[in-house]
Amino acid sequence: MNSVLAARGLVKTYGDVHALAGVDIDIKAGDVLAVVGPSGSGKTTLLHVLSGILRADSGDVFLDGRAIGELNETGRSELRRTAFGFVFQSGMLVAELTAEENAALPMLLAGRSREESLGAARLWLARLGLQTLEKRRPAELSGGQAQRVAIARALAHRPRVIFADEPTGALDTRTGQEMMSALLQAAEETNAAVVIVTHDKAIADRALRVVEIQDGRIAPKVIEEAVSA
Amino acid sequence: MRIALAVLRRDRRSQVATVLVALGVMIAVSLVLWLLAAPNGLQARADRTAWRDVLGQSQKGPISVAVNKDSFDGKLIERFDVARNQQGDVPVAKGIGKFPEAGQVLLSPALAELVRGTPAEKLGNRFPGTQVGVLGPEALKYPDELVAIIGHDKVESGYQAAGLEGGSGSYRDDYHGMLYLLTRVGLVVLVVPCLVLVASAARLTAAKRERRLAALRLAGASPRQVVIMTAVETAVGAVVGSVLGVVLAQPFSHITAKIPWEGGTWYPGDFGASPAVVVAVAVLAPVLVIAAAIMGLRRVVNRPLAAEEKRRVRSWRLLMIAGAMGVFFLGIMYAQEASGDGQFTVVLLGLGAVAFALVLAGPVLTAWVGRFFVGRWSRPSTLLAGRRLSGDPVAAFRGSAGVVIAVFTGSMALTMLPGLESQVPYRDETWKTDAIVAEDVGHDVTSLRLATSAPIVTMLDGTVSTGKENDYGPYVIVGKCADVSQVLNGLTCQEGPAVYTSGKFNGDQFKSNARDNAVTAKLPAQYETRPFAGYGRISGVIDPELLPGVEGKVSMVGVPTTAENRDAVHTALIGTLPGVRLVDGELRGLYGDTLMDDLQRATIIGLSIAAVLGGIGAAVSAAGSVIDRRRTFGALIAAGTPIRVLGHALRREVMLPVFAVTIAACGAGIVVGLGLLTLARGLVGHGEMPLTPWVLAPVAVGMVVALVAALACGPVLRGISPRDYAAE
Numbered sequence: 023m024n025s026v027l028a029a030r031g032l033v034k035t036y037g038d039v040h041a042l043a044g045v046d047i048d049i050k051a052g053d054v055l056a057v058v059g060p061s062g063s064g065k066t067t068l069l070h071v072l073s074g075i076l077r078a079d080s081g082d083v084f085l086d087g088r089a090i091g092e093l094n095e096t097g098r099s100e101l102r103r104t105a106f107g108f109v110f111q112s113g114m115l116v117a118e119l120t121a122e123e124n125a126a127l128p129m130l131l132a133g134r135s136r137e138e139s140l141g142a143a144r145l146w147l148a149r150l151g152l153q154t155l156e157k158r159r160p161a162e163l164s165g166g167q168a169q170r171v172a173i174a175r176a177l178a179h180r181p182r183v184i185f186a187d188e189p190t191g192a193l194d195t196r197t198g199q200e201m202m203s204a205l206l207q208a209a210e211e212t213n214a215a216v217v218i219v220t221h222d223k224a225i226a227d228r229a230l231r232v233v234e235i236q237d238g239r240i241a242p243k244v245i246e247e248a249v250s251a
Numbered sequence: 252m253r254i255a256l257a258v259l260r261r262d263r264r265s266q267v268a269t270v271l272v273a274l275g276v277m278i279a280v281s282l283v284l285w286l287l288a289a290p291n292g293l294q295a296r297a298d299r300t301a302w303r304d305v306l307g308q309s310q311k312g313p314i315s316v317a318v319n320k321d322s323f324d325g326k327l328i329e330r331f332d333v334a335r336n337q338q339g340d341v342p343v344a345k346g347i348g349k350f351p352e353a354g355q356v357l358l359s360p361a362l363a364e365l366v367r368g369t370p371a372e373k374l375g376n377r378f379p380g381t382q383v384g385v386l387g388p389e390a391l392k393y394p395d396e397l398v399a400i401i402g403h404d405k406v407e408s409g410y411q412a413a414g415l416e417g418g419s420g421s422y423r424d425d426y427h428g429m430l431y432l433l434t435r436v437g438l439v440v441l442v443v444p445c446l447v448l449v450a451s452a453a454r455l456t457a458a459k460r461e462r463r464l465a466a467l468r469l470a471g472a473s474p475r476q477v478v479i480m481t482a483v484e485t486a487v488g489a490v491v492g493s494v495l496g497v498v499l500a501q502p503f504s505h506i507t508a509k510i511p512w513e514g515g516t517w518y519p520g521d522f523g524a525s526p527a528v529v530v531a532v533a534v535l536a537p538v539l540v541i542a543a544a545i546m547g548l549r550r551v552v553n554r555p556l557a558a559e560e561k562r563r564v565r566s567w568r569l570l571m572i573a574g575a576m577g578v579f580f581l582g583i584m585y586a587q588e589a590s591g592d593g594q595f596t597v598v599l600l601g602l603g604a605v606a607f608a609l610v611l612a613g614p615v616l617t618a619w620v621g622r623f624f625v626g627r628w629s630r631p632s633t634l635l636a637g638r639r640l641s642g643d644p645v646a647a648f649r650g651s652a653g654v655v656i657a658v659f660t661g662s663m664a665l666t667m668l669p670g671l672e673s674q675v676p677y678r679d680e681t682w683k684t685d686a687i688v689a690e691d692v693g694h695d696v697t698s699l700r701l702a703t704s705a706p707i708v709t710m711l712d713g714t715v716s717t718g719k720e721n722d723y724g725p726y727v728i729v730g731k732c733a734d735v736s737q738v739l740n741g742l743t744c745q746e747g748p749a750v751y752t753s754g755k756f757n758g759d760q761f762k763s764n765a766r767d768n769a770v771t772a773k774l775p776a777q778y779e780t781r782p783f784a785g786y787g788r789i790s791g792v793i794d795p796e797l798l799p800g801v802e803g804k805v806s807m808v809g810v811p812t813t814a815e816n817r818d819a820v821h822t823a824l825i826g827t828l829p830g831v832r833l834v835d836g837e838l839r840g841l842y843g844d845t846l847m848d849d850l851q852r853a854t855i856i857g858l859s860i861a862a863v864l865g866g867i868g869a870a871v872s873a874a875g876s877v878i879d880r881r882r883t884f885g886a887l888i889a890a891g892t893p894i895r896v897l898g899h900a901l902r903r904e905v906m907l908p909v910f911a912v913t914i915a916a917c918g919a920g921i922v923v924g925l926g927l928l929t930l931a932r933g934l935v936g937h938g939e940m941p942l943t944p945w946v947l948a949p950v951a952v953g954m955v956v957a958l959v960a961a962l963a964c965g966p967v968l969r970g971i972s973p974r975d976y977a978a979e
Contacts, residue, residue, distance in 0.1 A: 075889050075973045096893070103891025114886035118638035130631040131892050159642070175890075 024087070026051050026182050026215050027072060031081030034067055034238075041067040042078065043238035049183065053215045054206060056229035061221070064238040066187060069219045073106055073185045074098035085182070103132055107176030107184040107214070109205065111191040113168035115160040115175070121147060121167075122156040125174040132179060139178075146174035149211075150204050166197035170204055177208050184209055186218045190225050202228045267878065271871055272488030272540065273495065278867065279445040280496025280536045282860065284524050285503050286438050286445075287532070292507070292521040293434065296392045302344035302416045303331070313337045314350070315409030317691075317830030323374055323818065327514050327845070328362065328397040330377075332830040333415070334406040342414035346390025350415060351402030354380040359391055359398040373818040377825040393515030406830040432595050433850070436927065437857050439599050440660040443606040444864040447652040448871070449536060450543045478545055485544040489537035497533050500524070510856065514845050564614040564644050572612050572919065575604035583926045587933045598930065605923055609659055609916050610652045616915060617651075617908040618644035624907065632896050636903035644908075650872025650960070651909045653865030654953045659916040659923075660861045661949030664854045666924025669941045671931060672847055681787025682834060686738035687817070688809040689824050689831040693765065696808055702823035705816055708734045708809040711801055715774070715791070717758035724758055725790035729801055735792050738809030741785030742792060750774070751783040752791030761798050765806050772798035858949075862956050869960030873905050877967045884968065885975030898965055905961035906954065913953040921946050 025048040034042040041064040049055055057065045070076040072083055074090050075098075082091040090101060102108070107128070115124045125143035130136070147156050150170040160168050169189060176184050186205065190198030202225055209216045218229060226232050234241040303318065313336055321328040333351065335341065341350035351357050356378045358366065363385055366375045378399050386398055400415070504522035524532075579601025586598050621640025628634040640647045682688050690712070700707055708730065716724030728735060732744035732751060742751060750756070759774040778797050783790075795802055808828070812820045824833060877884065884897055921942070 070974060073889075099888075099891045099893055101891070102889065103893075106891070108886070108890045110886050110889075114883060116635065116638075116883055116887070117880075118635070118642040120638075123634060123638070127631060127887075127892075128890060130634070131896060136629055 025049060025084075026053075026086060027217075028084045028087075029068075029072060029081065030084070032068070032071055032078045032083070033080045034064075034071055034076065034078050040064075040238045042071065044081070045235075045238070045240055047072075047233065047240070049215045049217060051182070051215055052210065052213045054209070054228070054230040055215070055217050056226035056232040057217065057219045057235060058221060058223070058226050058232055059235035059241075063235040065219045065235045067238075068235060069185055069187055069217060072217060073108070073183075074101055103128055104179065105182045107179070107181035109169070109172045109176050109184065109186040109189045111188040112165070113160065113172040115168055115171055117160055120157050120159060121152060121163065121171045121174075124160070124171055125178050128175060128179045134179075142178045143174060146178045146208070147171065149208065150174055164197075165193050166201055169193065169197075169201045173201070173205050173208055177212060177214065180212050181214055183215045183217060186216065186220075188220055189218065190220070190222060195224065198222070198225060199228075268875070269484070269488035271875070272485060273492035275448050275867070275871055276489050276492025276536055276540055277495040277499060278864070279449045280493050280532055281499040281503050282864070283442060283445050283532050283536070284497065284500040284529060285507060285522070286441050287528050288500075288504060288522040288524040289438070289507075290434050291524065292512075292517055295518070295521040296513075299346070299389055300392050302347065302390065303329070304417070312411035312413045313339060314341055314412050314414065315406040316412050316415075317406050317409040317832075319830070319832050321377065321821075321825060321833060322835060323365070323369075323397070323821075326365075326397055328399060329392075330825070331398075331400045331415075332403055332406050332409065333400060334403040334409065336411070342416045344390055344416040346387035347400070347415055348384040348387075351380075351383060351400055353402050353404045355383045355402040356380040357384050357386055357400040358382055359386045359396055361395040362397040362399055365397065372822060374822060376822045379826055379829075388518060392513070393517055395515050401829065403829050409830055432598075432927070432931065433853075435595055435599050436602060437853065439603045440606060440656070440663070441857060441860060441864075443603065443610070444653045444656045444861050444868065446539070447610060447656060448864055448868045449540055450649070450652075481544050482541050485541050486537060489540040493533045493536045496536070497529060500529075510852065512849050512853075564618055566615055568612045568615050571608040572605065572915075575601060575608040576919070576922065577601075578604050579923060580926060583930050586930055598927075602923060605919055606656055606659060609655055609912070609919060612915075613648040613652060613655055613908065613912045614644035616911045617648040620907050620911040621647070624903075630899075632899035632903060635897075635900035636907060639900075639904050640907060646876065647904055648908050648912070650869040650876070650905060651912060651957065653868030654862075654909050654957050654960070655865070655912045655916045657858065657861035657865040657956065658913040658949040658953040659920040661858050661952065662917040662920025662946050663924040663927070664858060664920075665946045665948065666921050666942065667928050667931070668850065668854060669943055670928040671850060680740060681785065681789055682809070683738055683740055683811065685812050685817075686809050687812055687821055687824060688738060688807060688834040689828055690807050690834060691830075691832050692806055692808050692828055694828045694831070696805060696828070698827040699808065699823060702827050703810070703816070703820050705810050705812060705820050706734075706737065708738050708811075709805040710735060710807040710809060711763050711770075711795075711804045712806050713761055713763040713769075715756045715758055715761050715793075718760035722758065724760075725752075725754075725756065726788055727752075727761070727791040727793055728789055728807070729761070729763075729793045729795050729798055729804075732792060732794060735809070737811045739785060739789065739792065740787065741783055743782070743784070745781060747779070748794035748796040749779040749781045750791055750793050750797065751781045753783050753785070754790070755780065756791070761793070761801070763801070763804065763806060770801055770804055772800045774798065862952065865953070866956045866960045869905055869909075869957055870963035873901060873961055873964040874967045876904070877901065877964045877971070881971055881975050884971050885973055888971060889973035894968055897968055901964050901968065902958065902961040905957050905964075909953055909957040910950075913950045916953075917947060917950050920949070 027049040029045055029047040032042045032045040033040070045068060057068055059065045067076065071078050074083070074093070077091060082089045084090070085101065085105060090098060093101065116127065119127065122140055122143045125147055126139035129139035129142060144153070144156055147153060150173060152167060152170055152174070155163060155167060160171070163171065172189075184205070189205065190201055193201060206216065206228060216229075218225065220226055315334045315336055317332040319330045319332070321330045335350070335352065343350050347357065358378065363382060366378065369375065378401050380401060386400070388394065391398060505519050507522050508517040508519045510516065579598065582595070582597030582599070582601040586594050617640050621637050621642070621644060624633055624637030625641055628637055696707065696709060710728050710730040712726070712728055714724040715727050716722040728739065732742060732749070736742040736744050756774070761772045761774065763770045774793070774797055783792060808824070810820050810824065821833070821835065824831070887897065888894065924946075
């Protein structure tokens with residue numbers, strides 16, 4: 023099976039600091055990859071480079087075999103909007119929008135109609151058990167509910183890859199596990215690959231594969247086929 | 252306090268906010284000081300020219316003074332013909348070296364220079380005698396003012412005075428108190444946007460600060476500690492801004508001194524605010540900013556968990572506009588009846604109240620606009636803007652408040668200006684524009700006939716009444732129609748003696764207007780009446796043959812002129828009939844035009860300041876709102892949202908409330924403008940109240956200003972990195 027997303031020889035430096043020092047990685051459709059490592063090891067930089075938020079100094083990222091480093095900022099924005107989905111710590115929902123509008127936002131930004139976008143958003147919110155909360159604002163939701171809305175937002179436009187940056191960082195253990203279950207189940211339904219950056223071992227354990235970043239490199243000991251839930 | 256200072260040292264966004272607070276306060280302080288000093292400029296002029304207020308000073312004084320206005324080459328000349336009535340010292344004001352005896356002349360430096368460079372028959376001969384000195388700046392209204400004090404043996408038609416000093420030194424009653432009213436109106440409508448700017452600066456990045464302080468409250472900080480932290484954080488920028496504002500006010504006052512008013516610029520010291528005012532503004536501005544910041548923290552202090560909740564606005568705020576309008580119109584009614592220093596107080600309070608009511612009611616209209624677009628959006632930028640407007644209308648409107656006040660001010664000014672133009676009393680079209688008429692003539696005109704070859708029209712002015720007490724009757728001219736028609740508008744002559752009048756006289760008793768030695772005569776029982784189409788002060792012209800006993804009597808002299816001989820005739824009239832009052836079309840137009848130019852210039856400057864203040868306030872608020880939502884915008888950009896979509900949303904956020912509220916502000920401005928015009932008309936005694944489509948122009952200008960201000964958040968938005976979602 024070919025990789026949906028592949029990285030070859032990624033190098034990224036900030037001054038004298040080598041955030042990434044030659045990273046190779048392959049992610050297949052339906053894959054769930056956890057990136058772990060100590061603070062400052064380069065795991066968030068890896069997520070940013072893989073998702074096209076940052077350009078690598080050298081090396082490149084390939085989506086379905088196409089180098090995304092060749093794209094300009096507009097092209098990479100479009101890629102993130104259409105092919106990728108994002109789940110951030112604390113949801114990072116737009117405070118003024120309702121749950122359904124937040125979930126519909128990527129589709130609206132991609133030019134899809136109001137009815138189509140809101141319809142798909144409501145469907146995903148219902149799948150995630152939020153059908154009664156679709157008119158609520160983020161401030162009126164619990165942390166776990168807000169993260170589920172963020173998952174609906176990340177998945178509603180059926181992305182190829184979902185990037186999750188410390189998605190359970192602001193949640194308690196139980197809510198975090200529930201949120202992970204929801205994310206993995208939803209991703210499985212759409213056959214989307216999931217890349218999770220976390221420092222929580224319990225969350226990493228839910229991934230199919232775990233890579234550890236140390237000093238900008240993938241650590242020699244790579245835990246393949248981790249225990250899945 | 253240590254935490255607050257540590258935040259300022261380390262957090263770049265807090266540093267940016269502090270700089271913006273300092274800039275906002277600096278601009279507001281320097282502008283408020285300038286505004287408060289503006290009436291001082293008028294007062295300084297009034298103080299320097301107090302010596303000219305000689306009318307009615309004394310019934311029997313040691314000198315006689317005839318005060319007249321003259322003009323040359325489009326410039327106004329203030330002329331004082333003086334004569335000693337008795338021996339002894341004559342007190343003179345500062346700037347006047349000595350009292351000019353007969354044959355002596357004092358000129359202002361600018362007039363002395365003009366006389367030197369102009370042929371004597373055109374100008375110099377108007378001031379017969381030897382120049383014995385120049386007037387100092389202490390006696391002049393403005394640096395290039397043209398003033399002459401001419402000494403004579405005797406002054407016809409002069410007023411008795413104790414000396415060339417004293418006087419009220421007040422501009423309060425100048426131009427029927429209208430200028431006093433307009434300066435106060437300008438003060439009120441410009442102070443409000445200054446306060447709005449200060450409040451906007453105080454609320455910069457408030458959302459971020461609220462979150463941080465809410466976290467500190469939840470961690471156990473007491474309300475007092477939170478308030479102190481906010482006060483310290485805000486005070487740093489506010490105090491620095493206030494000091495800079497005071498410093499900036501100095502060069503600002505020098506620039507203001509270059510702006511002409513009543514025909515001339517100012518002395519640099521005219522616009523100095525008193526030390527007490529400077530200290531009061533410098534202290535009050537930071538206090539207001541800190542108070543605004545602390546007031547904004549009420550929710551965090553009282554309910555830390557509610558920091559993210561949005562405030563609701565109640566529709567009853569709209570009633571405040573009606574209430575403020577009520578106060579304003581009560582003030583108008585009071586001002587029409589009252590007099591003295593408190594005459595306009597209620598009007599001005601009402602005006603300020605209307606401006607503040609618009610600012611308070613703005614969020615209600617903003618929420619309505621937001622809800623309208625939330626129900627009808629088709630593009631994500633409209634949804635984002637609509638939700639922002641309906642979800643937090645107070646924050647969304649904050650940036651627009653200054654623009655709204657600018658539109659209110661603009662509509663008010665444009666409503667008033669055409670009306671004020673019709674109220675300029677010196678636009679008297681009684682006489683033909685090429686005619687120069689000397690009034691209050693008690694002189695022998697032989698010397699005038701010798702001095703000029705131009706035709707001389709002699710007339711006698713007076714009234715025709717029933718002769719009963721308190722019946723003053725219409726104002727008429729006695730003179731030969733064929734002669735008078737050379738200088739008077741609306742007269743078409745026919746052969747034979749007649750009365751030319753627009754309406755029949757009630758009485759038949761003529762009495763001349765001469766202050767001394769008035770003559771009386773009676774019209775015959777039967778006389779021919781012919782139409783008179785004049786539309787000035789004069790109601791009729793009577794042939795002297797119909798009034799036996801007035802032949803040869805002269806109180807007015809008119810001379811039709813050409814472009815070539817105009818200055819020479821003017822000079823001959825003034826030189827041979829010292830102390831007379833000249834009514835000259837050029838002079839009338841000059842005075843009226845100067846006043847209208849001044850009002851238009853003041854309006855343009857005032858509106859420009861209001862628009863700039865509004866624009867700065869809107870830009871600062873828009874930029875602050877982007878900084879407040881930096882993480883959310885960072886996450887949206889990371890998720891692929893094009894910056895242009897966010898830019899559209901932000902522009903709509905600024906533009907939509909401006910559009911909605913400026914229409915209301917324009918309406919309020921028109922109503923208030925008409926109220927002020929009614930008051931001004933009452934003060935002046937006449938005038939029209941035309942309403943032109945231009946009163947709507949401020950709405951369009953307000954939209955443009957808001958758009959430019961909204962564009963200012965573009966660089967801030969572009970400065971946001973998609974990685975900022977993780978920053979805090």
